[in-house]
Amino acid sequence: MTRGLRLIRDGVTAFALLALVALIAAKLNDAAKIDHTGAFHAADGDSLTLGDERLRLEGIDAPELNQSCERAGKAWACGRAAREALQDMVLASGTLCRGSRRDRYDRLLAICRSGAGGDINAAMVRRGMAISYGDYGKEEAEARAQKTGLWAGTFERPRDVRNHAHQRSGFDGALRSIAQIVGWE
Numbered sequence: 001m002t003r004g005l006r007l008i009r010d011g012v013t014a015f016a017l018l019a020l021v022a023l024i025a026a027k028l029n030d031a032a033k034i035d036h037t038g039a040f041h042a043a044d045g046d047s048l049t050l051g052d053e054r055l056r057l058e059g060i061d062a063p064e065l066n067q068s069c070e071r072a073g074k075a076w077a078c079g080r081a082a083r084e085a086l087q088d089m090v091l092a093s094g095t096l097c098r099g100s101r102r103d104r105y106d107r108l109l110a111i112c113r114s115g116a117g118g119d120i121n122a123a124m125v126r127r128g129m130a131i132s133y134g135d136y137g138k139e140e141a142e143a144r145a146q147k148t149g150l151w152a153g154t155f156e157r158p159r160d161v162r163n164h165a166h167q168r169s170g171f172d173g174a175l176r177s178i179a180q181i182v183g184w185e
Contacts, residue, residue: 032100033098033099033100034098034099034100034108035096035097035098036050036053036055036096036097036098036108036110037094037095037096037097038050038051040055040090040095040097040112041087042083042084042086042087042090043065043083044062044064044065044079044082044083044086045062045063045065045079045082045083045085045086045124045129045130046060046061046062046082046086046124046130047107048086048090048097048110048112050097053108054105054106054107054108055097055099055107055108055109055110055112056103056105056107056108056109056110057086057110057111057112057120057121057124057130058099058109058110058111058121058134059111059121059132059133059134059135059136060121060124060125060130060131060132060133060134060136061130061131061132061133061157061158061159062079062082062083062086062124062129062130062131062158063078063079063082063130063150063155063158063161064079064158064161064162064165065079065080065083066079066080067079067155067156067158067161069150069153069154069155069156070153070154070155071152071153072152072153076153078149078150078155081129081149082124082129082130085124085127085129086120086124086129089112089114089120089123089124090112090120092114092115092116094114094115094116095112095113095114095115095120096112096113097110097111097112097113098110098111098112098113099111121136122136122139123139125139125140125143126139126142126143126148127143127148127149128143128146128147128148128149128150128151128152129149129150131150131157131158
């Protein structure tokens, strides 16, 4: 085979492989959207349940349910306030939650809209009941500027609260294991 024919053959092969990769990538991005409507229950400020289905509001992070924040020098139950705010928003008739991916806990990552078409995820951030964890930077800037919700005082980021709880449980568990080995327990 001549050198020219080998170059053409290799070029066609490379093009075919690239086309195959592009088709596979397009198929992976074409995940089916899952829609849910109904009587949602807010588990916390960024998680919903509907029957057996668990949903996580995509792009936001709300205070942990038992998290406290500070406002005007006093503690307030910001985690419970976030859950109540979300519950009020999903009570509106016609709430639709749509997603196509799941997180590591098998929750559907969803964007929820009220019957009037408003983005509930964005509203939670705009009201200062959650922080942006993705595409809601503009809404977070509004809440900060207006000192709304969490931004009216001081708070620990929900992710940091979860990390501290995980570290404490790991340390406590290690201490219990050592105490059992040594015979103190």
